[in-house]
Amino acid sequence: MxxxxxxxxxxxxxxxxxxxxxxxxxxxxxxxxxxxxxxxxxxxxxxxxxxxxxxxxxxxxxxxxxxxxxxxxxxxxxxxxxxxxxxxxxxxxxxxxxxxxxxxxxxxxxxxxxxxxxxxxxxxxxxxxxxxxxxxxxxxxxxxxxxxxxxxxxxxxxxxxxxxxxxxxxxxxxxxxxxxxxxxxxxxxxxxxxxxxxxxxxxxxxxxxxxxxxxxxxxxxxxxxxxxxxxxxxxxxxxxxxxxxxxxxGAKNHAIIMPDADMDHVVNDLIGAGYGSAGERCMALSVAVPVGEGTAERLIEKLVPRVRALKVGISTAADSDYGPLVSKAHLEKVKGYIDLAVKEGADLLVDGRDFKLQGYENGFFLGGSLLDHVTPEMKNYRDEIFGPVLSIVRAKTFEDAIELPTKHQYGNGVAIFTRDGDTARSFASRVQVGMVGVNVPIPVPLAYHTFGGWKRxxxxxxxxxxxxxxxxxxxxxxxTSRWPTGVKEGSSFVIPTMS
The missing domain is CATH 3.40.605.10 (Aldehyde Dehydrogenase; Chain A, domain 1)
Known part of the structure; x- marks a missing residue:
C-alpha cells in the first residue's frame, strides 16, 4: 500500500x-x-x-x-x-x-x-x-x-x-x-x-x-x-x-555550430546536454544549428550513431545514460511532439517512440530521438518539448544562426561552438539570451554569479x-544621522541638498 x-x-x-x-x-x-x-x-x-x-x-x-x-x-x-x-x-x-x-x-x-x-x-x-x-x-x-x-x-x-x-x-x-x-x-x-x-x-x-x-x-x-x-x-x-x-x-536552448568547430567535441556535448536527464532540464540543448550544409552533413554523420547508441535504462543502473520521464502523461506529451514534427515535414533520423525496456514495460521510457530539417514555423521548434528530442535547424550563415535564438520567444541559454575568438565574442555580445556558453554546452553560472534568462x-x-x-x-x-552639539536657531523649510 x-x-x-x-x-x-x-x-x-x-x-x-x-x-x-x-x-x-x-x-x-x-x-x-x-x-x-x-x-x-x-x-x-x-x-x-x-x-x-x-x-x-x-x-x-x-x-x-x-x-x-x-x-x-x-x-x-x-x-x-x-x-x-x-x-x-x-x-x-x-x-x-x-x-x-x-x-x-x-x-x-x-x-x-x-x-x-x-x-x-x-x-x-x-x-x-x-x-x-x-x-x-x-x-x-x-x-x-x-x-x-x-x-x-x-x-x-x-x-x-x-x-x-x-x-x-x-x-x-x-x-x-x-x-x-x-x-x-x-x-x-x-x-x-x-x-x-x-x-x-x-x-x-x-x-x-x-x-x-x-x-x-x-x-x-x-x-x-x-x-x-x-x-x-x-x-x-x-x-x-x-x-x-x-x-x-521555459526555454529553447540553441547550440550554434560553426564550420571550424571541433565536431567530436560538439557531438559529445550535444549528447550529454541534449539527452541527459531525458531532456528534462530548462538548460538542455534542444536545438542544434549547424552553419552551412557541409557542417550539417558532418554533424549528422557523427551524431546519428551516437543517438542510436544511447543507453536508456532504469535510474539505478550504473550504465544508463538516462532514465525514464517523470510521468506517463509527460511521456505521451513528448511522443505527441515527435508525431507532430513528422506531420509538419521534419525528417525523423532517429525514432525513440517505440522504445521498451525489458522487464520495465510499464516504466515511462522514451528512446533518444533526432529530427532534421526543422524550421522555425514548426510547433516542435516554437515550444519547449522537455524530453530526449534534439532538433536540427540548418542555417546558411552566421547571421542566420544568431537570428534564431535572438528571435525565439525564449531566451534562457545558448551555446556557440567555434575556434574563432572574434566570432565567439561577437556572438556573446549580440545574442539576445540571458546565459551564453562558448564551447560550453550548459552555461549554468556558478553559485556566486547569478542565474536568469530573458524574454519569456x-x-x-x-x-x-x-x-x-x-x-x-x-x-x-x-x-541619515546627526548628533548636534547645540540647538540650531530657526527652522528650514527647504529640502536638504548637497550644497
Whole structure:
C-alpha cells in the first residue's frame, strides 16, 4: 500500500487535512509509491502563521550564527548525499549520478550563502554633510515563499531557501507534487542543522496552494521556476498583490555550430546536454544549428550513431545514460511532439517512440530521438518539448544562426561552438539570451554569479542566487544621522541638498 506523505511545518510532520491527494509514481516501474497531500488554502495560511511567528527571532539572529546553521546544513546534506540521490531517482527517474549532481549544485548555493555576514553588509559614508553620517543596511523581508518544479527537486529549492533563510527570512516551500520527498528531507535536515522551528516549512499542494501563496498578505516575496505560462501567471498575480516576484519560465536552448568547430567535441556535448536527464532540464540543448550544409552533413554523420547508441535504462543502473520521464502523461506529451514534427515535414533520423525496456514495460521510457530539417514555423521548434528530442535547424550563415535564438520567444541559454575568438565574442555580445556558453554546452553560472534568462524565460527584474539573490531576499534601509552639539536657531523649510 502506498505510504501517505505529510507537510513539514514548524519543525514537525503534519498530516494533510484537505482530503485531496496526488499519487507519486516510480517512473521506472509505473508503480504508485506514495500519496502527496494537496494543501487547502487554509492549511497554507496556517503554515504562514507559523513562519511569521518564527520570523522576528530569526531576523534578530546575528549573521554569524545564521551562517553557522548554513554551514551545518551543508555538512548534513553532504553526509546524506546517497540517501537524497536514491530518493530523488526513485521519484523523478534521473540516473543516480545526475541526482547527485542535482544535490551538489544546490549545495554550492548553500556554500555561497554561508558568506552571508559579508554579503548582507550595507554601506557607510562619514561626513555626508556637516556632522552628518549616512549608512544603509540590508534587512530581511519577512515570510517569503518558493514554488519549485519537478525536474530539480534538490537544487532549485536550495537555490531559493538557502539565500533567503541566510538573509534572515522565514520560508514557505511549495515543491512539485510529483517528487516531494527530497524537499521534505531537506526541511528535516535544516532543523537538524539548528534552524529554529518555523524557519523552513514545506507545504505540498497544487494550484490551490499556489494561489494561496500569491494572495496571502503576510508573504512578501515569491520565487518560482516552471513553465512560461505559469511563470507569467505567478508574476502577474503576485505583483498585483504587492509582492516582490522572480518567476523563471521555459526555454529553447540553441547550440550554434560553426564550420571550424571541433565536431567530436560538439557531438559529445550535444549528447550529454541534449539527452541527459531525458531532456528534462530548462538548460538542455534542444536545438542544434549547424552553419552551412557541409557542417550539417558532418554533424549528422557523427551524431546519428551516437543517438542510436544511447543507453536508456532504469535510474539505478550504473550504465544508463538516462532514465525514464517523470510521468506517463509527460511521456505521451513528448511522443505527441515527435508525431507532430513528422506531420509538419521534419525528417525523423532517429525514432525513440517505440522504445521498451525489458522487464520495465510499464516504466515511462522514451528512446533518444533526432529530427532534421526543422524550421522555425514548426510547433516542435516554437515550444519547449522537455524530453530526449534534439532538433536540427540548418542555417546558411552566421547571421542566420544568431537570428534564431535572438528571435525565439525564449531566451534562457545558448551555446556557440567555434575556434574563432572574434566570432565567439561577437556572438556573446549580440545574442539576445540571458546565459551564453562558448564551447560550453550548459552555461549554468556558478553559485556566486547569478542565474536568469530573458524574454519569456523570466519574469521579474532580479535573477536567482549570487548577489542578485541577496538583493531579491532583502530590502535596503538608509539612515541619515546627526548628533548636534547645540540647538540650531530657526527652522528650514527647504529640502536638504548637497550644497
Amino acid at each position: 502506498a505510504k501517505e506523505l505529510t507537510h513539514f511545518i514548524g519543525g514537525k510532520h503534519v498530516r494533510g487535512t484537505s482530503g485531496r491527494f496526488l499519487d507519486v509514481t516510480n517512473p521506472n516501474t509505473g508503480e504508485i509509491t506514495a500519496r502527496t497531500p494537496l494543501a487547502s488554502a487554509g492549511e497554507l495560511h496556517a503554515a504562514v502563521e507559523v513562519a511569521a511567528k518564527a520570523f522576528p527571532g530569526w531576523a534578530a539572529t546575528n549573521p554569524q550564527r545564521r551562517a553557522r546553521v548554513m554551514f551545518e546544513f551543508k555538512r548534513l546534506v553532504e553526509a546524506n548525499m546517497d540517501e537524497l540521490a536514491a530518493m530523488l531517482s526513485a521519484e523523478h527517474g534521473k540516473v543516480l549520478a545526475d541526482s547527485r549532481g542535482d544535490v551538489q549544485r544546490g549545495i554550492e548555493v548553500i556554500e555561497f550563502a554561508c558568506g552571508i555576514p559579508h554579503l548582507q553588509k550595507g554601506e557607510f559614508t562619514e561626513g555626508a554633510g556637516p556632522g552628518i553620517d549616512m549608512y544603509s543596511m540590508r534587512q530581511p523581508l519577512g515570510v517569503v515563499a518558493g514554488i519549485t518544479p519537478f525536474n530539480f527537486p534538490a537544487m532549485i529549492p536550495m537555490w531559493m531557501f538557502g539565500v533567503a533563510i541566510a538573509c534572515g527570512n522565514t520560508f514557505i516551500l511549495k515543491p512539485s507534487e510529483k517528487d516531494p520527498s527530497v524537499p521534505m528531507r531537506l526541511g528535516e535536515l535544516m532543523m537538524e542543522a539548528g534552524a529554529p522551528e518555523g524557519v523552513l516549512n514545506v507545504v505540498n499542494g497544487d494550484k490551490e496552494a499556489v494561489d494561496a501563496i500569491l494572495t496571502d498578505p503576510v508573504i512578501q516575496a515569491v520565487s518560482f521556476v516552471g513553465s512560461s505560462d505559469i511563470a507569467h501567471y505567478v508574476y502577474a498575480n503576485a505583483a498585483a498583490n504587492g509582492k516582490r516576484v522572480q518567476a523563471m519560465g 524565460s523570466a519574469f521579474g527584474d532580479t535573477n536567482q542566487h549570487g548577489t542578485e539573490g541577496v538583493k531579491f531576499w532583502t530590502k535596503v534601509k538608509t539612515v
